[in-house]
Amino acid sequence: MKAALVIVDVQDTLLPLVRRGEELADRIAALARELRPGGTPVVALxxxxxxxxxxxxxxxLEPSDVVIRxxxxDAFYDTELAALLTGWGVDTIVLTGLATDYCVDATARSALSHGLDVVLVSDGHAPAADGDPEAGLTAEQVVDRHNRILSTAVHPGGTLRLCPAAELPALVLR
Structure with a gap:
């Protein structure tokens, strides 16, 4: 497995709007610090x-990290993300970020359609702080639902599996 850490939309103006935004950003930063020394590239959308x-x-973020606007x-739509990953020889993205039910979901599905495997950090993404009130779901329920749906759906390209942040470095750096 050749992986890249992909961080979706972790932006200062969005952190107060999502479930435990600052805690999430800190968790993702810690993952990046653990993965970089093993050669895992970091891409922030x-x-x-x-x-x-x-x-x-x-x-x-460090100077070696790449920021893509x-x-x-979908982080692949009209961006250089796919070409960049291909150039690095990446076959797996480790996916984190905001928001669970929008950009993280769309990016996961698109990555799979691009033939990439996805490791969705099960505690590395967040929805709006109030969840999805129209559907009667708390933020925690939105995360659980998307983890379940994305990990059990049949996808046309790669595979998707869940991994909590604490177990990720052992998986990626083995």
Whole structure:
């Protein structure tokens, strides 16, 4: 497995709006620090807003990390993400970020359609702080639901599996 850590839309203006945003950003930053020394590239996606919202400084991105601006929920749509991953020889993305039920979901499905395997960090993504009130789901239930749906669905390209952040370095760096 040749993996890349993909961080979706962890931006300062969004962190207060999602479930445990700062805690999540810190967890993702710790993952990046653990994975970089083993050669895992780090890619941060930045949703373009007006006014623009930069990637969160809490992530502690390094000069070797790549930031890709995007305009759609799918991080592959009209971006250089697929070409970059192919150039690195990546066959698996380790997926984290915001928001569970929008950009993380769309990016996971698109990665699979691009023939990539996905390791979804089961505690590495978050929805809106209030979950999905129209569906009667708390934020925790949204995360659980998407973890279950994404990990059990049949996908046309790669495979998707769940892994909690604490177990991820052993999986990726083995």
């Amino acid at each position: 930045q949703q373009v807003f007006d006014p623009e919202s930069p990637v969160s400084t809490r992530l502690g 995007k305009t759609a929920t």
